[in-house]
Amino acid sequence: APRTVLISGCSSGIGLELAVQLAHDPRQRYHVVATMRDLGKKGTLEAAAGEALGQTLTVAQLDVCSDESVAQCLSCIQGGEVDVLVNNAGVGLVGPLEGLSLAAMQNVFDTNFFGAVRLVKAVLPGMKRRRQGHIVVVSSVMGLQGVVFNEAYAASKFAVEGFFESLAVQLLQFNIFISLVEPGPVITEFEGKLLEQVSTAEFPGTDPDTLSYFQDLYLPASRELFHNVGQSPQDVAKVIVKVIGSARPPLRRQTNTRYTPLTALKAMDPSGSLYVRTSHRLLFHWPRLLKLGLRCLACSCFRTPVWPR
Ligand code: NAD
Helix, strand or coil: CCEEEEECCCCCHHHHHHHHHHHCCCCCCEEEEEEECCHHHCHHHHHHHHHHECCCEEEEECCCCCHHHHHHHHHCCHHHCCCEEEECCCCCCCCCHHHCCHHHHHHHHHHHHHHHHHHHHHHHHHHHHHCCEEEEEECCHHHCCCCCCCHHHHHHHHHHHHHHHHHHHHHHCCCEEEEEEECCCECCHHHHHHHHHHHHCCCCCCCHHHHHHHHHHHHHHHHHHHHHHCECHHHHHHHHHHHHHCCCCCCEEECCCCCHHHHHHHHHCCCCHHHHHHHHHHHHCHHHHHHHCCCCCCCCCCCCCCCCC
């Protein structure tokens, strides 16, 4: 029988792509329950699913921030049995800390962290009973390392990493696997939504220096990074499809090899200084480095083009 795969946040981006790729699996190994908070946005997914709609893919409403919505969604799945859960729904938050409200940061945690926890609590008893299951979490490279002006978002992904790594130990005993997938920059609505947010936000209470570092250094550098190393949601979904299809799924899987030199910096120096100093140099000396034509921005060597165009 096909495995039931429940995915959150399928109205756009990685979730949409993943749902469509799994539903079109040539061996028809999956029945995909592609969920989204607002069913009014299901048009794009349905169009992309094509003939798979109603066959290997069904669309359902699910708000990861609501207990009722999760219960309602699971009650519509035959036997309430989910073989593979993909926690994909997520929101970003970027900007100078002083100008961001605690409510906005709590919303990030409610969605990215507690949203995933809520779904896991709902499907875990069934997986444990059946002694099988796979929980995939779309984390981020920001779950591995802090990124300037993304403090709350990175913290929510660190929380996800710590939670699921801890849970993985116990769940091995039940033949249930956990996989944290860590994309670098991905070109989806995610970045667009963030840039829209920051273009209208005023970040009250932020001093002029910090505001200028954010607007004049961080934002252009971030755009450059997305432009140079950004992956497509299709490519990220392909990696997740492989992870789901694997007999012994990995606990961690980064999706973007062009970003790995940066994540490696943290492992190379356990004191953390190498990573923090390199990130500092990237932000504050970025324009000068670009002028010098220095290609390897991770370690300043001239040999390895880390982010070639
Ligand atoms: P996206 O904005 O296209 O997709 C996120 C989806 O989550 C949207 O469909 C949104 O409606 C949904 N969502 C938000 N709150 C929800 C809620 N309460 N209940 C249900 N759904 C909700 O962006 P994406 O890039 O496809 O993001 C998917 C995941 O990938 C997120 O967890 C994000 O943190 C992660 N990620 C994105 C990037 C990137 O650069 N785009 C990089 C690394 C990780």
